Amino acid sequence: MASTPTLAARKKPGIAAPARRDAAATRDALTAAAVAEFSRNGFAGARVDEIARAAGVNKQLVYHYFDSKQGLYLVALESVYAEIREKEQGLSLGELAPVEAMTQLIGFSFDYLAEHPEFIALLTDENRNQGSHILASERLQKMHSPFIEMLEATLERGAKEGVFRNDFDAINVYISIAGISYFFFSNNHTLSAIFGKSLSLRGAQSQRRRHVIAFALNALRP
Amino acid sequence: MASTPTLAARKKPGIAAPARRDAAATRDALTAAAVAEFSRNGFAGARVDEIARAAGVNKQLVYHYFDSKQGLYLVALESVYAEIREKEQGLSLGELAPVEAMTQLIGFSFDYLAEHPEFIALLTDENRNQGSHILASERLQKMHSPFIEMLEATLERGAKEGVFRNDFDAINVYISIAGISYFFFSNNHTLSAIFGKSLSLRGAQSQRRRHVIAFALNALRP
């Protein structure tokens, strides 16, 4: 994402900062604004005007850099995927015992969602869209998650050591682990309304985190 | 949501559907069309024109009967909630042993979502809306789910009999059970894309169902 300053920006050294930024900075500003706007309002509800305004640039640049609202949406989606993939890479389960490692994985999954509502929002919208962008983007297809492999390895090690069941496949476990965290966040408002108590408070969230780990670990026991 | 036929509509039995429908039929047709359109496109993406067209009535009637697009959305939301509540009432766990009863509850939860994508879609959209309609609707507030109480009773019975843990509260268990099914359906497209295999096929779905029940029951074991 780092940008090389353009020649134009360089050609008058010593002169005060040029009014115009370099292209990469503009792209980044638009992408960030797009993530915010699309996650707040969905694709249909998002406004190109608002994205340009938030990025502090002329609306036309959206079309200059991204061709269309859809093009910008795709880049926004790629950007949030790129970020979670990067964070996943940072997970080092290294020498941890299977149960410890699994606890890390579950906790990471919960924490990431807690801290990235925009990821949930964009994923949700993409699903309404029937995953059309994710299917259309080569870049997205190539962003393989290391998470599923870590999970698979951990499951196998645990099964071998006798601390995990050996009849659960990794994909199902992934979906279950992700689901018990994701659903809590994605449906927080309706759940709060139904149960008549706010599940968005800090206390409710940390209590949920403990449950998620206990529930999932228990489920994996042989 | 089904309307009681009016006396007028009844008074000529055996005669084919009248050219002129009664108000309740029109309301119902609009509500059904709204559920379909809103679940397909979300609130922002839905088109009033399309709803009217699908219901086979003039667009103005949307405003006549529901005041606004929002009003219609609210009724659509109430309608899907009413339907699941009705189905939940039909659950008779009767004399079942706790594990059997729990299996029923988990299976119902999975099956209902499998058969009602529009429920998921509307719930999802309502959450993007920050639950504003659910909070605004007295009717929705009053539609208490019997599910959570059944779950609580079953959990208690199981704990007493020593087949379930006794340190999980019902709300958390509800969210976990719902989550492992809901997430599979709500994020089916992106999950399919990530894992490179279609999770919407019949086989994938029944395999998932078995996993969900096994995973959840295992998690509840003491």
Added chain:
Amino acid sequence: MASTPTLAARKKPGIAAPARRDAAATRDALTAAAVAEFSRNGFAGARVDEIARAAGVNKQLVYHYFDSKQGLYLVALESVYAEIREKEQGLSLGELAPVEAMTQLIGFSFDYLAEHPEFIALLTDENRNQGSHILASERLQKMHSPFIEMLEATLERGAKEGVFRNDFDAINVYISIAGISYFFFSNNHTLSAIFGKSLSLRGAQSQRRRHVIAFALNALRP
């Protein structure tokens, strides 16, 4: 205009008052509601729905009795003209001296406008309409005002007695006398805004009345 109760309304004697009124009452209710609505909002701004609602009848009756919004407007206009003509008939200048008689005429003109803002409003709207209804209505054409004749007679008497100028024709005097009152009421809001003081207060109105009479009488002096 009295209506015969319908057979339907009669066939269950002893039963409470029938829901339906007689035709004349309905017409009158609609006309009164129309005068109010048209004077409040003008022809374009008036709503047929609102008129029916205010009259307490079904909207379709507007079309049944008056054919169209325009038809109703015409009747409303006739109704306010009819009323002022009737009041004008009631003026008896009888044996009054010319100056006294003129004072009556000027005062009547002022007072009628003060008490009938709906007359001003409808007249104003009719003028924007280029007087199209007044020209289209035979009834309106025939509603000759006795006012102008009284004015003419009074002017002549006064001229003969040497208390009024004899070079003003009655039509011009009529327009001047009406204008100094009418403009005060018709443009009350903008005049108040321009002069920074409310001209709709009771005090401002009675002070204006005195001025109008003094100004006009002075103008007529030889």
Added chain:
Amino acid sequence: MASTPTLAARKKPGIAAPARRDAAATRDALTAAAVAEFSRNGFAGARVDEIARAAGVNKQLVYHYFDSKQGLYLVALESVYAEIREKEQGLSLGELAPVEAMTQLIGFSFDYLAEHPEFIALLTDENRNQGSHILASERLQKMHSPFIEMLEATLERGAKEGVFRNDFDAINVYISIAGISYFFFSNNHTLSAIFGKSLSLRGAQSQRRRHVIAFALNALRP
């Protein structure tokens, strides 16, 4: 209201009007079209589509530049007020004797209304609106009329010289003078219909002008 041509518009002198106008020209075209349409049909009856069409620009620009139909109406109203205020500034009563000066004032008032039916129309509509725009606009509140001060000064001079009454206040005289002209024009159609002769003909108008001056001057005599 006329806009100063931008430098850009000026930089190619001699070249025909550019296909692309500048913003100020577009605003002016819309304002002029708005004055025409609003005066013809009133606020409720005016059509934004028609205004845009008459201005030769896209309808969206109305919203771009004026936010709403109301916003455009306000600007239209300001524009007609600005014009009369400008003309009023041009009145130079200079060294004229009081009666001469008053004749100028009365004549100006008559002539301005004769030549600006759109001013009458917008004022009339604004009054139906209860003066809401004039009250809402700071600009309009600040556009003090020099007319009333000229009138006051003239009245005082005349009273001192013994040619005018000294018991009429300027505001009342203003309203009377304006009223005898305004009413003739604002109600021209209904007056013509009532009196059975066209008051819009050139002859009727100049005859009315003479009457107005004679009537008002006579009224002011001591």
Added chain:
DNA sequence: AATGAATGAGCATTCATTCAT
């Protein structure tokens, strides 16, 4: 690289009017 001006198609909503009983 960036901008201000402008547009066409569409969108929720309104309204006078008609239909069927």
Added chain:
DNA sequence: AATGAATGAATGCTCATTCAT
């Protein structure tokens, strides 16, 4: 005499997109 149901044609307003510089 009266009503509830329904409609077609606007109407104010919005939005993604393009033009010209």
